[in-house]
Amino acid sequence: xxxxxxxxxxxxxxxxxxxxxxxxxxxxxxxxxxxxxxxxxxxxxxxxxxxxxxxxxxxxxxxxxxxxxxxxxxxxxxxxxxxxxxxxxxxxxxxxxxxxxxxxxxxxxxxxxxxxxxxxxxxxxxxxxxxxxxxxxxxxxxxxxxxxxxxxxxxxxxxxxxxxxxxxxxxxxxxxxxxxxxxxxxxxxxxxxxxxxxxxxxxxxxxxxxxxxxxxxxxxxxxxxxxxxxxxxxxxxxxxxxxxxxxxxxxxxxxxxxxxxxxxxxxxxxxxxxxxxxxxxxxxxxxxxxxxxxxxxxxxxxxxxxxxxxxxxxxxxxxxxxxxxxxxxxxxxxx
Amino acid sequence: xxxxxxxxxxxxxxxxxxxxxxxxxxxxxxxxxxxxxxxxxxxxxxxxxxxxxxxxxxxxxxxxxxxxxxxxxxxxxxxxxxxxxxxxxxxxxxxxxxxxxxxxxxxxxxxxxxxxxxxxxxxxxxxxxxxxxxxxxxxxxxxxxxxxxxxxxxxxxxxxxxxxxxxxxxxxxxxxxxxxxxxxxxxxxxxxxxxxxxxxxxxxxxxxxxxxxxxxxxxxxxxxxxxxxxxxxxxxxxxxxxxxxxxxxxxxxxxxxxxxxxxxxxxxxxxxxxxxxxxxxxxxxxxxxxxxxxxxxxxxxxxxxxxxxxxxxxxxxxxxxxxxxxxxxxxxxxxxxxxxxxxxxxxxxxxxxxxxxxxxxxxxxxxxxxxxxxxxxxxxxxxxxxxxxxxxxxxxxxxxxxxxxxxxxxxxxxxxxxxxxxxxxxxxxxxxxxxxxxxxxxxxxxxxxxxxxxxxxxxxxxxxxxxxxxxxxxxxxxxxxxxxxxxxxxxxxxxxxxxxxxxxxxxxxxxxxxxxxxxxxxx
Numbered sequence: 001x002x003x004x005x006x007x008x009x010x011x012x013x014x015x016x017x018x019x020x021x022x023x024x025x026x027x028x029x030x031x032x033x034x035x036x037x038x039x040x041x042x043x044x045x046x047x048x049x050x051x052x053x054x055x056x057x058x059x060x061x062x063x064x065x066x067x068x069x070x071x072x073x074x075x076x077x078x079x080x081x082x083x084x085x086x087x088x089x090x091x092x093x094x095x096x097x098x099x100x101x102x103x104x105x106x107x108x109x110x111x112x113x114x115x116x117x118x119x120x121x122x123x124x125x126x127x128x129x130x131x132x133x134x135x136x137x138x139x140x141x142x143x144x145x146x147x148x149x150x151x152x153x154x155x156x157x158x159x160x161x162x163x164x165x166x167x168x169x170x171x172x173x174x175x176x177x178x179x180x181x182x183x184x185x186x187x188x189x190x191x192x193x194x195x196x197x198x199x200x201x202x203x204x205x206x207x208x209x210x211x212x213x214x215x216x217x218x219x220x221x222x223x224x225x226x227x228x229x230x231x232x233x234x235x236x237x238x239x240x241x242x243x244x245x246x247x248x249x250x251x252x253x254x255x256x257x258x259x260x261x262x263x264x265x266x267x268x269x270x271x272x273x274x275x276x277x278x279x280x281x282x283x284x285x286x287x288x289x290x291x292x293x294x295x296x297x298x299x300x301x302x303x304x305x306x307x308x309x310x311x312x313x314x315x316x317x318x319x320x321x322x323x324x325x326x327x328x329x330x331x332x333x334x335x
Numbered sequence: 336x337x338x339x340x341x342x343x344x345x346x347x348x349x350x351x352x353x354x355x356x357x358x359x360x361x362x363x364x365x366x367x368x369x370x371x372x373x374x375x376x377x378x379x380x381x382x383x384x385x386x387x388x389x390x391x392x393x394x395x396x397x398x399x400x401x402x403x404x405x406x407x408x409x410x411x412x413x414x415x416x417x418x419x420x421x422x423x424x425x426x427x428x429x430x431x432x433x434x435x436x437x438x439x440x441x442x443x444x445x446x447x448x449x450x451x452x453x454x455x456x457x458x459x460x461x462x463x464x465x466x467x468x469x470x471x472x473x474x475x476x477x478x479x480x481x482x483x484x485x486x487x488x489x490x491x492x493x494x495x496x497x498x499x500x501x502x503x504x505x506x507x508x509x510x511x512x513x514x515x516x517x518x519x520x521x522x523x524x525x526x527x528x529x530x531x532x533x534x535x536x537x538x539x540x541x542x543x544x545x546x547x548x549x550x551x552x553x554x555x556x557x558x559x560x561x562x563x564x565x566x567x568x569x570x571x572x573x574x575x576x577x578x579x580x581x582x583x584x585x586x587x588x589x590x591x592x593x594x595x596x597x598x599x600x601x602x603x604x605x606x607x608x609x610x611x612x613x614x615x616x617x618x619x620x621x622x623x624x625x626x627x628x629x630x631x632x633x634x635x636x637x638x639x640x641x642x643x644x645x646x647x648x649x650x651x652x653x654x655x656x657x658x659x660x661x662x663x664x665x666x667x668x669x670x671x672x673x674x675x676x677x678x679x680x681x682x683x684x685x686x687x688x689x690x691x692x693x694x695x696x697x698x699x700x701x702x703x704x705x706x707x708x709x710x711x712x713x714x715x716x717x718x719x720x721x722x723x724x725x726x727x728x729x730x731x732x733x734x735x736x737x738x739x740x741x742x743x744x745x746x747x748x749x750x751x752x753x754x755x756x757x758x759x760x761x762x763x764x765x766x767x768x769x770x771x772x773x774x775x776x777x778x779x780x781x782x783x784x785x786x787x788x789x790x791x792x793x794x795x796x797x798x799x800x801x802x803x804x805x806x807x808x809x810x811x812x813x814x815x816x817x818x819x820x821x822x823x824x825x826x827x828x829x830x831x832x833x834x835x836x837x838x839x840x841x842x843x844x845x846x847x848x849x850x851x852x853x854x855x856x857x858x
Contacts, residue, residue, distance in 0.1 A: 036745070037738035042759055044462055045776060083544075084372055085528075093544050149574060157582045164579045167546060170363035170566045174543065283570045285545030293369060298738065 008322050012315040019311035020304065024068060027300035028061050034298040038081045055081060055301075068304075077308070078301035082294055087305035090290065095309065096180025097167065098286035101209065101278070102271035104202050108210025109217055109267060114260075116214070117221025118248070124226060132218060139215030148208045148281040155204065163201050165283040172197045205282040209275050213267040220263050224256040231255075258329060265321035272317075273310040359856045360563040362838070365576050366589035368548070368569045374539055375527035376506030377449070378458035382847050385503045387548055387567065390851045392506025392533035395427050395446065396497055401611070401844045403761040404667045406497055410441055410507055410534070416493045416800060422486040423493045429481040434555040435509035436531065436538040443477035448510035450475040450485070452522045460504045463760055468496040492797040494805070498762035508532050536560040536852035545569060550851070560852035561840070573709070580605065580833050586856065587841065588833040592709050593652035596831045606836055609654055609829035611845040613663045614707050614757045615766075616655075616715070618699075618823040621749050623783035627697065628751070631819060632689035638675045638823045639682040640726040641719060647826050650718050654708035655826040660813035661770045663827050665845040667802070668763040668809030674817070682726035694727030697750045702737035707755055707828025715825070716753050744781050755828075761846050763809050764797045771816050782821035789816055
């Protein structure tokens with residue numbers, strides 16, 4: 001098991017290095033000058049020259065890459081051209097918001113997707129199944145911005161049930177920033193009002209973001225459940241009198257969970273890499289919005305930083321999924 | 336969800352918690368503040384940065400309300416400009432009893448420290464001091480606790496210097512507090528990025544990047560604000576800005592779309608505003624040798640081929656002012672006359688005279704982004720293209736990323752560009768020098784327009800201290816550039832705003848400055 005873990009870990013390092021290599025060179029083939037993008041129209045020639053020197057943009061690209069990698073190994077992601085501070089600081093500032101939203105959206109995904117999939121499989125071709133399938137189709141096909149603006153208009157503006165945007169009401173004094181997770185910070189400060197307010201602000205974006213994944217998950221769960229339910233051992237279990245619930249949860253679900261797990265890993269990784277549209281529409285200060293702003297101003301240290309972080313998150317999630325696989329299916333451990 | 340509200344209400348009441356604030360004492364101002372980089376007045380050079388620092392720091396002199404042509408006393412109760420032998424001597428008398436948020440009194444040493452700090456830090460706006468005002472280290476001297484004398488060379492314009500002082504960079508910092516928080520040689524730059532040390536009516540409490548900036552009344556300030564708290568809420572998406580305003584989450588929405596503005600205008604809970612800006616959207620024509628625009632007749636033909644009325648009232652939906660000269664409305668020397676009318680027949684004749692009887696084909700570069708007034712630049716280019724076609728001008732519109740447009744423009748590699756310009760400081764020279772002085776290596780240089788008359792008039796007007804004479808000189812200059820220059824000004828965009836009717840006392844000047852201390856909120 002341990003050697004399996006280390007083999008996987010080595011793979012993670014390799015993937016992350018590949019990510020730095022690819023993004024660095026992609027960022028540098030863009031023909032636009034980052035100095036002009038950062039300084040704007042009124043900038044003087046001296047300012048532009050100084051800027052290029054300060055950020056090493058005047059050096060040949062392979063030298064820039066070596067400098068970058070050298071710094072990276074000591075944990076320095078460089079300075080953002082746009083915010084003019086260490087990229088690490090920016091990530092610390094913006095990633096918690098994305099983490100908070102992703103976890104909430106992931107809960108929505110799990111709570112909607114899995115039960116809906118199971119229900120549909122058990123009621124195959126009946127009304128419930130058809131309803132779930134249609135809803136999953138709609139959920140998977142509705143553009144995020146459309147759904148977000150629609151819900152904002154109906155639930156927030158017309159019915160005044162939930163807030164339109166942000167992580168906290170403007171009139172609520174924010175709790176001291178410890179973790180950057182608004183809800184947790186509010187709890188740590190024992191500020192119940194802020195805690196409740198932060199939860200209310202989380203509902204709409206988490207639902208919008210989670211619905212798409214939930215739709216995919218529901219379809220996947222349904223399909224694998226159907227496949228498992230048609231297996232001989234299920235028939236055997238039923239024949240020997242195991243109660244219906246036991247068959248579904250102990251035998252069918254555990255076996256159906258392997259492909260679902262792979263999908264969940266991918267979905268969580270996707271959520272954690274920052275949802276540009278959702279974050280923009282809900283004014284959510286996460287890395288998705290950060291990276292779009294950085295990309296449009298050609299701030300490639302920032303773009304590289306986010307890409308690296310996302311690459312790392314993906315690699316780690318895959319590692320965890322692999323380990324869970326081995327845990328769920330002993331055959332994988334010994335293969 | 337009702338349950339949520341109930342729980343929230345109970346929690347707030349039982350804990351005396353943070354929800355139980357007086358809503359009339361808090362103003363929430365929504366807009367796209369994503370350009371915020373720092374709260375340090377000597378480093379900040381962004382629009383949003385100016386909006387914030389202007390309320391945290393006081394300047395020696397300032398503009399009041401929407402008027403950007405008359406200087407008013409700030410920290411200095413009076414000032415005078417003397418013509419020395421080889422320099423201008425500007426003397427400021429500070430008023431007594433102004434205090435920083437720390438409780439320290441504002442004295443001459445703080446002014447000296449601030450100016451030297453600006454020169455040492457070399458922030459993006461420092462060229463205003465070093466190049467425009469030609470201010471040198473050691474040129475600012477404290478005569479006594481309440482008197483400061485600044486010497487600038489005779490070649491610099493005292494009028495420009497004074498107007499620069501109203502800007503972020505002129506915000507006086509508390510030298511004791513800043514020095515206490517300085518790290519090594521950084522003049523407190525790192526600390527002032529996230530903290531404030533000013534004598535303005537507000538102090539910075541907290542800045543959550545990408546989310547909001549929280550300001551609270553400065554208890555020691557001379558100017559007492561009507562509100563206790565101001566929050567700048569970052570909302571980038573115009574549609575969300577509107578929904579947030581309508582649902583009461585924000586009190587002011589800056590940067591609405593023309594459609595949202597129209598919709599809000601019909602609702603009696605809100606009022607709408609088209610605030611002036613100093614921006615000019617214009618066409619720049621490269622007049623280098625061999626270019627068709629090198630011929631003045633062709634440039635005139637271009638100016639007669641734009642249906643400005645249709646552009647401003649139709650496409651821009653009134654979110655802008657029709658103007659033609661290089662000084663925008665709101666600054667000294669603005670000329671409201673618009674002598675160029677849409678006249679395709681005349682344009683055709685001019686083109687024929689210039690040797691293009693069958694019309695002229697050229698490339699028009701434009702950004703893929705949004706131009707002033709909330710309209711995609713490409714839409715404006717398309718409108719101009721169709722106007723041009725009526726006089727035989729065939730513009731091939733090429734829409735590329737803004738940074739790429741600027742790169743091409745700065746390298747003098749364009750034929751015609753559609754871009755915008757805002758002055759760096761609210762003085763006519765902030766436009767005149769870049770637009771008319773080839774030697775400044777700005778817009779005139781980019782369009783390869785090297786005109787001795789324009790350069791002479793620009794320098795003369797910049798150094799004139801008598802306002803009436805200055806206006807007369809700018810009248811001559813703007814008229815000259817209008818008829819001979821490489822530009823066709825399209826319009827001066829406005830900033831569309833929506834406000835709750837409960838908000839009173841809101842004024843935004845064309846530099847984007849808003850004095851929060853004058854704003855109050857009805858229950």
